[in-house]
Amino acid sequence: MDQLFRCETLPPDFRRRVNALLADELSANHAAGADPVMMNQPSITVANELRSLLLELSERGPVVVSIDDLQFADGPSLQMLLFLQRRMKSSRLLLLLAELSTVRSPHPVFHAELFRQPNCRKIRLDMLTRSGAHTMIAARLGPAKALELTAPYHEASGGSPLFLSALLDDYQAIHRLAGRLETEPAVSQPAFRNALTDCLYLAEPAAFDVARAVAALGTVRSSVLIGHILGLNTATVEHAIASLTATGLLDAEGFRHPAARTAILEEMAPEARHELHLRVATALQNDGVPPVAVAEQLVAAGTAPEAWMINVLRDAAHSELAASRTGMACEYLDLALNNCRDSRPLAALTADRMRIEWQKSPLKAMRHAERLMEASQGGHLTGQDTGLLARSLLWHGRYREARETLTRWEANGTASDRAESEELAALTGWMAYSFPALLTESAGSAATQEADTGPDSVRPFGRQAVSLLSRLLADGPGDEAVTNAEGILHSVGLGTATLDSLHAALLTLICADRPDRAAAWCEELLKEAEQQGASTWQAAFAAVRADAAFRQGDMATAVKQGEAALSQLPAAAWGVVIGGLLANLILATTMMGQHDKAVKYIRLPVPDTIFESRYGLHYLYARGHFHLSTDRPAAALTDFESCGRLMEAWGLDLPSLISWRSGAAEAALALGLKSRARTLIEEQLTRPGTQQPRTRGASLRLLAAAGDVEDRPALLREAVSLLQPDTGRFELARALAELSVAYHELGEHGRARETAERAADMMESCHIPAEWAQPLPVVRPPHATPAVASAGPSRPAGPGASDAQGGPQKGPKPVGVDALSDAERRVAELAAQGVPNRAIGRKFFITVSTVEQHLTRVYRKLDVSRRSDLAAKLHVSPPEAESA
Known part of the structure; x- marks a missing residue:
């Protein structure tokens, strides 16, 4: 009450008299903890004198006694106010008392007595409406700005005049300092943050703690949960939430603006904030919420000191991976790795981290290999994680370590566990066609024996895919292989664990002479890999897409997809797998006559261990064709035969995989070794899968080149009838070109020109340069007149040849x-x-x-x-x- 009459606008003599009156009495009552309603006799005397002074003052004009924050008033002051309110009903005196309605009053008896008086009115001030906010903004910034700012500023402030005023202060400060005007509320600026903390300090005692808990949770969850976090009863929490909502700080979901939540958390000391997040994580775990919600709190706390927290972080990482959100999955796993002390969970976490990094960089992922190899030696790896490690080592050509890892795995008795056995069988199947030289009796024999038992329908897709490819390599391709491969592609989703299965199914389609279907599936898988942001997967499928395009005869697409694959991953990240990718680039650029580009790819360094894998076979085959194209048939023959020896030794001698005999036959023909060429092609025609149209058509074309002139047209016509534009366009173009030559050599020049033009069109569709696709010119007899030349197909000159009229030619021999x-x-x-x-x-x-x-x-x-x-x-x- 003594503060009330210190107002500078009051007359000086009035202030002196009031202060003298109140000084002793109020201090005595305050010291005694006076009741806010019942007054003793001395206080009544003082109150009457104060009333007289106020009446005297009101004779000069109306008097308004305004008191803010009534909830903080002391007992004697409340006594005086109640006394004055009762006894000044007819005077020109107005008492205006303001109290924060969101705070429970500490003086309920005073409230009851006050509102019992007939001359007392209670007015509730709600938050500003949008119209009210517009009026307030217009008063500060003008009508034009008010139109622009009202909606976002009213939303951010919740209609609180305190918050709105602070936002406008920050708006003007930004304009003064930075010279720019922002439409969005600057809720992270000083004035708003100060208003926020002021509001919380003035609110319920528990409101600040509840606000912090809501900020940590990110939303207004149940009051029971918040009570568990803070150790408060439910009623206290509910009243605090209502208080915060009434101030405009919260709405039904949580904080009205994310920056308000951030400001409250940043106001806390770091240690207290981390402890709060740990308490929230524990409460959420006890409440049975999904692991991701708990893991978010642990990441915010920056620590996971208990064992159950490690498990939650790993479960949350798996959930994020299933939703293709690798960023948060990495955060969860990293926190778990930094806090885990047990060997087996640590190995599992490391393997999970390696899987995620592999999606973007196989080179970076190898930083985890040493820890996993130590875990393998200690027997701490699961079968799935051992498979991951072995595949990673094989990818980078670290064959000895991969073999040791697999030997240890099998020695641990994996065959007795169904899941472990399935994983080993799938891995062994993958090795059978990618790293066949590494298969030994001590690495994969048990799985190989079991792999042949049981129908495909009951096997996991990984086993189905590698089993399908294994049968194809042994028996040759067929329609059933295509159907089964597409069934796997339909059924298997894209993921780290399914990549080998998908790749095996795609390779099956390619080896079954269906590059068109492989290309279509690659397009779908490329889209999915891009959506998941998996660079490695994009690169892998782009490489397969390049292979399919080359086999279709689409050289431009083969180069485009191959270069796209190289752009996704640097050469060093490809390991030995780069051999297959470079092979397609070398082949396509060579066939397009771009020898300078082919040389660039040949000069790229490749691992020495590449030639112990299937990828080295593709590389040798491609390099052989480059040598052949640049007039080095002897070097070409060496590469082709080296490729063939390895394929025979590894049990991969399938022409639809790599037709090394075709390349060797072309090199032999260039060296004049027709008999050798014929033998090679005849051998090729006895291999599995050579009844496939593309493979047989290419073989017949070369058999014709190695045979007699008169036999060539029939063989080439059969080759042309077998080859189709959608599965072997380039081979079809070559067969047509050879057929045009055969017709020419037999003197059938009209058919030669017609066939050559078809070949030229087909070459153009393969994106072969125009200068390489000119039709074979028609040969006319020397000195023939234009009329004779245009009369019909011309014949080569020679003894006994006739002119257009059938008579013998006359004139000297040229x-x-x-x-x-x-x-x-x-x-x-x-x-x-x-x-x-x-x-x-x-x-x-x-x-x-x-x-x-x-x-x-x-x-x-x-x-x-x-x-x-x-x-x-x-x-x-x-x-x-x-x-x-």
């Missing part, structure tokens, strides 16, 4: 350059310019052998013995002059 046919002239001109024989053959769709036959006739007709003599005879620039 000599020198005039004796050359159009085909011989074109071949000779390119040879004179230094173009290699193989490039000449590709340009005109003829074999290297045919080029050599043309040049033999050219040398004889021009009477030269060396290639370098051609330029002078044909009057063309030699290579040196051209390069100059």
